[in-house]
Amino acid sequence: MGLGLGSLFLATILVLNGLAILNEERFLRRIGWGYEENLQEPPSFKKQVINLLYAVRVLLRVPLLGLNVLTILVKLLMG
Amino acid sequence: MFDQQPGGWGADGNGGWGSQPGPPTTNGSWEQAPHGGGYAQPAYGQPAYGQQRGGGYGADACGDAGWGSAMPPPDQRGAYAHASAQPNASYGAPPVAINAAAMAGMAGMAGMGGGLGGGMNGVAQGVAANIAINYGEEIAGKLHNNINRALPIESLRYYFQLNNAFVMSKLKVLLLPFRHRTWARAQTGSGGFAEPRHDINAPDLYLPTMSFVTYVLLIAYHLGQQGRFSPEVFGLTASRGLGVVLLEVVLMKAAFYFFPSPAVSSGGALLDLVAYSGYKFVGVVLSSLIGLFAPPLLARAVALYVAVCTGYFVLKALTEVRGSTTLTPEVMKQNYCIFALAGMQFVFAWYLAPT
Known part of the structure; x- marks a missing residue:
C-alpha cells in the first residue's frame, strides 16, 4: 500500500528535512541562491524555489523538530 | 407555582x-x-x-x-x-x-x-x-x-449547495466530457463564483465524497469475492485514496506555485482542487463496477476510457483555474504542468483500480 497516508507523511517529513537542512551561509549563497540577493528578481522558477527554501527554513524549523522526534520515537517503539 | x-x-x-x-x-x-x-x-x-x-x-x-x-x-x-x-x-x-x-x-x-x-x-x-x-x-x-x-465549515458549505439536476448533469460532464462546450464558471453579482446548483461548472464535494465512500466499499467487495477481505481493508483503501488525492492536490498547488504567471498566483482555492482531484473516484467506481460483471477485456476498455475522461476533465478544469491569458513562455510552462497532471490520471486510475 505504497501511497497511504502514513507513507506520504514519512515522505513529506523526509523531503522537508532535506529542504530545511540546506544552509544559507555555507551553501545557498555561494551558488547564488541566497534569499536576500534574489529579492529584486522577477518571479521565475528559480525565485520560487528560493522563496520556498527560505519559507521552509523560517516557518518549519520548530515544527520539524517536534515531528522528527515524534517519528523517531514511534519508529523506535513500533518498528 | x-x-x-x-x-x-x-x-x-x-x-x-x-x-x-x-x-x-x-x-x-x-x-x-x-x-x-x-x-x-x-x-x-x-x-x-x-x-x-x-x-x-x-x-x-x-x-x-x-x-x-x-x-x-x-x-x-x-x-x-x-x-x-x-x-x-x-x-x-x-x-x-x-x-x-x-x-x-x-x-x-x-x-x-x-x-x-x-x-x-x-x-x-x-x-x-x-x-x-x-x-x-x-x-x-x-x-x-x-x-x-x-475546519472551514463556512467555506465547505458552498460545495454542498447542489440539487439532483446538478448531480445528473455533472455525472454526464464527467463521463462524456468531450461533449461539454463551455467550462467557464459562472460569476455571481458580488464577484464570487455561483453555487453548484446554479452552475454546472462549479466544483462540488458531494460527488467526490460519495464516490470515495463507494470506492472503498467496492474495493472491499472485490477483495471479499476473492476471499482476501479483512476489516483492515477499509482503512488501507481509504488511506490509499486519500493519499492519492492529497498528493495530487499538492502537485497541483506546486505546479501553480513554481510556474507563476500574471494570471494566477495561488492556483485557486484548495477545496476546488480537492474537488477536481476527487472526481476521479466517479470514473474508478464505474470501471470497478463494470469489472464485477463484465469480461476483463471490456472492463479494461472502460477503465481506459474513464481515465481519458478524467484526464480531459482535469485538463479543462485546471485550464479554467489558470485563467485564459496570452501565451507567454510562463503560461506555456503552466500548460505543460497541466498536461502532466492530466496524464497522471492514468497512473492514479491504474493505482486505484481493484487488483
Missing part, C-alpha cells in the same frame, strides 16, 4: 394539571394541541410540540412534573420557541437563551424527572436538569468554536 399553568392538559385527566386550571383564554388556545389541531401561535414549532407532549405524559404519571411546572404561560410560548432569553420564575434559575436543542434536552430530562418522583424531588431534579442543560450548552458552544477553527 401552578398559577401560570395552562389547564388544557386536563385532557390527560390526572394530578396537578387537572386540579390547577389555567385562565380560560389560554385554555382555549392550548387545548387544541393534543388533538392535533392547528396551533394558535404559528411561531410554536412542531418539535417543541412533541416535547411538550412528552412532559405532559410525565406529569400524567406522577401528578407533578418538573418540566410541567417550568412551562411559561401560552402567550409567552412564541418567544420561547424563538430561542429568546426566558426567565424561569418557578425555579429561580437564571435566564437562559434556549434553542431547539436545549428544548429537546430539557424535555427529555424533565420528563424523566417527572416520571421518577413527585413533589420537591421533581423540582430539585428540574434544577439539576437546568444546570446540566446550561453546562451542556456551554460545552457545545466551545466545541462548535473549535470545530469552526479546525
Whole structure:
C-alpha cells in the first residue's frame, strides 16, 4: 500500500528535512541562491524555489523538530 | 407555582394539571394541541410540540412534573420557541437563551424527572436538569468554536449547495466530457463564483465524497469475492485514496506555485482542487463496477476510457483555474504542468483500480 497516508507523511517529513537542512551561509549563497540577493528578481522558477527554501527554513524549523522526534520515537517503539 | 399553568392538559385527566386550571383564554388556545389541531401561535414549532407532549405524559404519571411546572404561560410560548432569553420564575434559575436543542434536552430530562418522583424531588431534579442543560450548552458552544477553527465549515458549505439536476448533469460532464462546450464558471453579482446548483461548472464535494465512500466499499467487495477481505481493508483503501488525492492536490498547488504567471498566483482555492482531484473516484467506481460483471477485456476498455475522461476533465478544469491569458513562455510552462497532471490520471486510475 505504497501511497497511504502514513507513507506520504514519512515522505513529506523526509523531503522537508532535506529542504530545511540546506544552509544559507555555507551553501545557498555561494551558488547564488541566497534569499536576500534574489529579492529584486522577477518571479521565475528559480525565485520560487528560493522563496520556498527560505519559507521552509523560517516557518518549519520548530515544527520539524517536534515531528522528527515524534517519528523517531514511534519508529523506535513500533518498528 | 401552578398559577401560570395552562389547564388544557386536563385532557390527560390526572394530578396537578387537572386540579390547577389555567385562565380560560389560554385554555382555549392550548387545548387544541393534543388533538392535533392547528396551533394558535404559528411561531410554536412542531418539535417543541412533541416535547411538550412528552412532559405532559410525565406529569400524567406522577401528578407533578418538573418540566410541567417550568412551562411559561401560552402567550409567552412564541418567544420561547424563538430561542429568546426566558426567565424561569418557578425555579429561580437564571435566564437562559434556549434553542431547539436545549428544548429537546430539557424535555427529555424533565420528563424523566417527572416520571421518577413527585413533589420537591421533581423540582430539585428540574434544577439539576437546568444546570446540566446550561453546562451542556456551554460545552457545545466551545466545541462548535473549535470545530469552526479546525475546519472551514463556512467555506465547505458552498460545495454542498447542489440539487439532483446538478448531480445528473455533472455525472454526464464527467463521463462524456468531450461533449461539454463551455467550462467557464459562472460569476455571481458580488464577484464570487455561483453555487453548484446554479452552475454546472462549479466544483462540488458531494460527488467526490460519495464516490470515495463507494470506492472503498467496492474495493472491499472485490477483495471479499476473492476471499482476501479483512476489516483492515477499509482503512488501507481509504488511506490509499486519500493519499492519492492529497498528493495530487499538492502537485497541483506546486505546479501553480513554481510556474507563476500574471494570471494566477495561488492556483485557486484548495477545496476546488480537492474537488477536481476527487472526481476521479466517479470514473474508478464505474470501471470497478463494470469489472464485477463484465469480461476483463471490456472492463479494461472502460477503465481506459474513464481515465481519458478524467484526464480531459482535469485538463479543462485546471485550464479554467489558470485563467485564459496570452501565451507567454510562463503560461506555456503552466500548460505543460497541466498536461502532466492530466496524464497522471492514468497512473492514479491504474493505482486505484481493484487488483
